[in-house]
Amino acid sequence: MDSKQLEAFDSHVAGEGKVEPKDWMPDNYRQTLIRQISQHAHSEIIGMQPEGNWISRAPSLRRKMILLAKVQDEAGHGLYLYSAAETLGVSRGEMDQALLSGKAKYSSIFNYPTLTWADAVAIGWLVDGAAITNQIPLCRCSYGPYARAMVRVCKEEAFHQRQGFEGMMALAKGTSEQKAMAQGALDRWWWPSIAMFGPPDDDSPHSAQSMAWKIKRFSNDELRQKFIDMAVIQAQALGLEIPDPDLKLNEETGHWQTGPIDWDEFWAVVKGKGPCNRQRMTHRRKAHDEGAWVREAAMAFANKQQQKSEKAAA
Amino acid sequence: MSQDQTEQEWPLFEVFIRSKQGVSHVHAGSLHAADARMALENARDVYTRRNEGCSLWVVPSAAVTASSPEEKGAFFEPSESKIYRHPTFYDVPDDVECL
Ligand SMILES: [Fe+2]
Ligand SMILES: [Fe+2]
Numbered sequence: 494m495d496s497k498q499l500e501a502f503d504s505h506v507a508g509e510g511k512v513e514p515k516d517w518m519p520d521n522y523r524q525t526l527i528r529q530i531s532q533h534a535h536s537e538i539i540g541m542q543p544e545g546n547w548i549s550r551a552p553s554l555r556r557k558m559i560l561l562a563k564v565q566d567e568a569g570h571g572l573y574l575y576s577a578a579e580t581l582g583v584s585r586g587e588m589d590q591a592l593l594s595g596k597a598k599y600s601s602i603f604n605y606p607t608l609t610w611a612d613a614v615a616i617g618w619l620v621d622g623a624a625i626t627n628q629i630p631l632c633r634c635s636y637g638p639y640a641r642a643m644v645r646v647c648k649e650e651a652f653h654q655r656q657g658f659e660g661m662m663a664l665a666k667g668t669s670e671q672k673a674m675a676q677g678a679l680d681r682w683w684w685p686s687i688a689m690f691g692p693p694d695d696d697s698p699h700s701a702q703s704m705a706w707k708i709k710r711f712s713n714d715e716l717r718q719k720f721i722d723m724a725v726i727q728a729q730a731l732g733l734e735i736p737d738p739d740l741k742l743n744e745e746t747g748h749w750q751t752g753p754i755d756w757d758e759f760w761a762v763v764k765g766k767g768p769c770n771r772q773r774m775t776h777r778r779k780a781h782d783e784g785a786w787v788r789e790a791a792m793a794f795a796n797k798q799q800q801k802s803e804k805a806a807a
Numbered sequence: 808m809s810q811d812q813t814e815q816e817w818p819l820f821e822v823f824i825r826s827k828q829g830v831s832h833v834h835a836g837s838l839h840a841a842d843a844r845m846a847l848e849n850a851r852d853v854y855t856r857r858n859e860g861c862s863l864w865v866v867p868s869a870a871v872t873a874s875s876p877e878e879k880g881a882f883f884e885p886s887e888s889k890i891y892r893h894p895t896f897y898d899v900p901d902d903v904e905c906l
Contacts, residue, residue, distance in 0.1 A: 516876045565856070572853050576837040579819070585839055586816050642836065649857075791841035792815050798842060 506635045506707050513637045514580035522706055525699070526636050527581050529708065531588045534574035536600035538592070539773050540620075541567045543603055547613040559656050563617065566649045573645055577638040593778055601759065602689045604767030611664055611671075611678035617657020619679075619686040619724065625650045626720045627690065630710035639708075658727065665731040672732075679728065680736045686724075687751065688759045690717040696756075718748055725749045818867055820846040822854055825862035832864050840865075 498517055505512075512518055541564050548564065551557035575585055591597035602620055607613050628650065631643040664675035691697060691713040703709040711719075728735050739752030761767070817839040823832035835854045840846035846865040855863070874882055890896050899906050 513876070515873065562856075569853050569856065572838060573836055576819075579837070584816065638836075645836075788817065788841075789815075791845065792817060795842035795845075 503705075507705070509707070510635070511637045511640070512635050521702070522708075523581050525703060525706070525708065526639065527578055527583050529703075530574055530578040530581075530639055531583065531591065532598055532600075534571045534578060534588065535592045535597055536603065537567050537571035537574060539599045539603045539777060542773055542776060543605070543607045543769075544613050544616055546607050547610060550610070551613075552610055556660065560613065563653050563656065566653065570646050570649070573642040574639075577636075577642040580638045589781070593774075593781055595765075595774060598763065600689060601762040601767060602685050604762050604769045604773060605681065605685055606769050608681070609674050609678060611661070611674040612681065614657050614660030614664070615675075615678035615682045617653050618661050618727070619657070619682050620689070621650055621653040621657055622724060622727075623686050623689045623720050625654060626716055626723070630716075633707070633710060635707035658731075661731055661733075665733055675731070676733050679733050683736050684755065684758075685762075687717055687721060688754055688756075690714075690720070692756065692759070693754075721749050721751060817841050818869070820850070820865040821868050821871060822846075822850040823864040823866070824854060824860035826860055828861060832862065835859075837868060843867075 499519055502512075502517065502519060502522075512522075544560060544567075545564050548557060548560050551560050575588060578588060579585060588597070592599070602623075607616065625647065628643050628647050632640055632647055634640040634643065661675055661678075664671040666672075694700065694712045694714045697713055700709060700712055704712070725735060725740070737752050739750070741750055742748075743750050762770070765771075818841075819837050819839055820843070821837050822835045824835045825832045835850075838846065838849050838853055840849050843865055847863055850863050850865055854860070886892070
């Protein structure tokens with residue numbers, strides 16, 4: 494690697510310069526982005542499953558339309574992100590294969606089940622809420638195509654979180670059974686949601702380089718804190734209780750402090766031992782395999798049409 | 808397991824959206840489709856779910872010819888050195904109107 498080129502790149506990025514697909518970039522920068530963007534895309538795609546589980550059983554036509562639109566958005570997010578990753582030289586097929594073979598990771602939050610309707614709306618409130626916290630700073634990422642995809646995604650996420658909160662509110666203000674259902678979902682999703690920001694800063698080896706390259710703007714712990722401060726107030730508005738006996742407001746910092754996060758559980762789920770890892774992957778592989786004939790038929794038809802029009806032109 | 812290794816990957820299309828009458832089409836992103844017709848329909852579903860457009864273009868990515876970033880300096884040099892193409896190059900008295 495040319496050290497002059499590297500120096501120029503580092504100072505360009507340090508000065509908030511943007512990087513576009515054909516520009517020279519260090520191989521590490523490229524690989525880091527391919528990993529991050531494709532993982533992000535996989536998360537959007539796998540993330541359709543826990544909520545998709547409730548589309549046919551949504552409690553009203555209104556909720557069904559909303560949920561359908563939301564899940565469709567998540568498919569769109571996956572596609573924006575795959576196309577951003579492709580600008581770095583990785584093919585869609587390679588990324589698909591990495592997901593299907595289990596080589597690539599996706600956000601481990603989606604390895605938890607949606608046991609009740611309340612879980613489906615709790616995802617909108619908490620998981621999309623956490624995702625927004627993560628994604629807003631990514632709109633300023635140094636890599637242009639990723640930043641632009643994130644702008645589009647963030648615009649759409651606002652509806653996701655609001656519909657989730659509204660759905661939680663309907664339950665929390667409902668009958669005592671409905672309220673209990675909402676509380677149960679919060680109990681199940683709270684800890685996985687705050688673990689979503691990834692390991693604590695002192696156990697997050699790649700963060701410093703990503704910060705220097707302006708891929709990341711805030712550390713995992715900073716983002717987690719932002720989310721916690723927001724979610725605690727929202728839970729209060731819902732009249733629900735955060736399942737953490739140690740939760741308290743730190744008067745000095747003005748931030749809400751939680752009890753210890755169970756990182757052993759987090760790593761176990763990342764490594765495949767979550768309640769739904771197998772189910773999510775099995776479902777994804779099945780959908781991919783069952784769609785193969787459609788992809789092949791569409792391509793065969795397109796090839797034939799092209800041959801026809803070439804013949805007609807000749 | 809899947810047969811992606813033998814499957815022919817759908818070609819890539821670049822998507823351009825005109826957000827309303829009176830403005831140009833602007834690049835929005837890309838997507839894979841078997842042919843242009845499917846690319847248009849997929850572009851509608853992927854990039855205009857919230858009335859973002861009133862007209863779409865899809866162009867096979869392979870058909871785009873781009874200038875290269877390495878030659879950026881030399882390629883754009885002819886316009887860079889010609890500062891007399893800008894109105895600020897000229898000295899005119901402040902008190903003459905409509906200049
Ligand atoms: Fe999303
Ligand atoms: Fe979302």
